[in-house]
Amino acid sequence: MLRKHLSLILILVFALAFTQTEYRTENNIAYYPENISQKDAYINSQCKLNFYYPTNVKNFSTVIWFHGGGLTGGSNELPKELLNENIAVVSVAYRLAPKVKAPAYIEDAAAATAWVFGNIEKYGGSKNLIFQSGHSAGGYLAMMITLDKKYLAKYKIDADQIAGLVPFSGQAITHFQIRKEQGIPELQPTIDEYAPLFHIRREAPPIVLITGDRELELFGRYEENAYLARMLELVKHPSVKLLEEDGFDHVGMAKPGFQLLLKEIREISKKTKTNQN
Numbered sequence: 001m002l003r004k005h006l007s008l009i010l011i012l013v014f015a016l017a018f019t020q021t022e023y024r025t026e027n028n029i030a031y032y033p034e035n036i037s038q039k040d041a042y043i044n045s046q047c048k049l050n051f052y053y054p055t056n057v058k059n060f061s062t063v064i065w066f067h068g069g070g071l072t073g074g075s076n077e078l079p080k081e082l083l084n085e086n087i088a089v090v091s092v093a094y095r096l097a098p099k100v101k102a103p104a105y106i107e108d109a110a111a112a113t114a115w116v117f118g119n120i121e122k123y124g125g126s127k128n129l130i131f132q133s134g135h136s137a138g139g140y141l142a143m144m145i146t147l148d149k150k151y152l153a154k155y156k157i158d159a160d161q162i163a164g165l166v167p168f169s170g171q172a173i174t175h176f177q178i179r180k181e182q183g184i185p186e187l188q189p190t191i192d193e194y195a196p197l198f199h200i201r202r203e204a205p206p207i208v209l210i211t212g213d214r215e216l217e218l219f220g221r222y223e224e225n226a227y228l229a230r231m232l233e234l235v236k237h238p239s240v241k242l243l244e245e246d247g248f249d250h251v252g253m254a255k256p257g258f259q260l261l262l263k264e265i266r267e268i269s270k271k272t273k274t275n276q277n
Contacts, residue, residue, distance in 0.1 A: 021086055025078070026051045031092075031115035046095050049112055052078050053088035053123050061129035061163070061269045062088040062120055063261070064113055066138030068168075071105055071177040072097050074137070081258035087265060088125055090116055094141070102178045102194055103151075109141040110151035117157050128276065129269050131164045133261055135254050136218075137177070139170025140196070146207075147199035164206045164268045168257045169217065169250055172197045172224035187219070197224075200231045206239035207232060208264045212253035213246050221250065 028048045030037055037044040054060050063082060067074040076093035083089065094108035117127055132142035142165060145151045149159045174190040184190055191197050209229055214222035222244060229242040243260060245253045 021057055022055045023052060024055050031112045042095055042099060046093055047108055048093050050076055050078050050091045052083060054086060057086055058124050059126040060086065060088055060124065061131065061265050062090060062116060062125050063131040063133050063265060064090045064092065064116055066092050066109055066134030066141045068136030068138050071137045071175060079258060085262055097177050101181045106141060106144050106151060110145045110154065113145060113152060114155035114157060128272055129163045131166060131265055132162055133166045135168040139167030140175050142167045143170050143196035147196045147204055160203055160205060162205045163272055164264060166208045166210065166261050166264050168254055169211050169221050172228040197228055197231065200235055202235045202237050204237060206268055208241045208243065210243045210257050210260055212248040212250050214244060216249040218250040
């Protein structure tokens with residue numbers, strides 16, 4: 001009898017060990033409602049998201065990923081480094097300059113985030129575990145809609161519900177494309193309503209700022225993020241980190257950045273779940 005029970009236990013252990021997470025991908029999901037997209041051909045064609053999610057995991061974490069490209073280019077491919085990690089990934093296409101000007105692309109980032117908040121539980125995910133991230137211009141968009149609460153407030157979403165903000169080399173001052181639209185030179189630093197730095201607040205979600213090597217980064221990207229981190233510390237934000245990837249430039253920093261992002265998602269998700277229990 002004992003031998004029989006041991007055999008059953010071993011079978012169960014092996015079955016659990018080899019149970020694999022299954023994933024599904026849904027592409028080109030319109031994140032604006034029809035009454036908006038049907039009135040604007042560019043929104044209708046451009047404002048789509050790709051959604052990759054585990055089908056046999058409950059209360060999973062989700063990262064919303066905004067691509068880079070200076071707000072003038074780029075594509076919303078799902079980053080392969082974030083796949084098969086027991087999380088959902090949402091990659092977002094948004095309107096681009098010069099077809100639109102600020103704040104159109106920021107509004108798109110907020111609309112896509114609102115779609116995730118409104119739908120993630122239908123797929124088994126948790127609204128309490130939605131993370132914002134993106135590279136360069138995408139990092140800037142993630143920072144803006146997390147720190148400037150008005151964009152998500154339009155959808156009756158408190159930006160403080162975001163589980164964590166982890167931008168890759170995002171601009172903390174006003175984005176250079178927006179300065180260009182305003183006739184401001186590319187190297188003239190500006191901090192106005194379109195700068196994440198303008199919206200420093202203590203109550204913001206946990207923030208992890210990742211940049212490349214300060215000597216190899218684009219313009220003063222490390223220094224901008226360092227200033228943002230310092231100001232957050234001064235207003236006594238409870239959870240802010242600044243991570244500099246030595247030896248990596250603006251483009252190359254993304255690859256190791258994904259591992260840092262996954263680490264932060266796991267740590268913040270574990271802490272969030274513990275606090276809820």
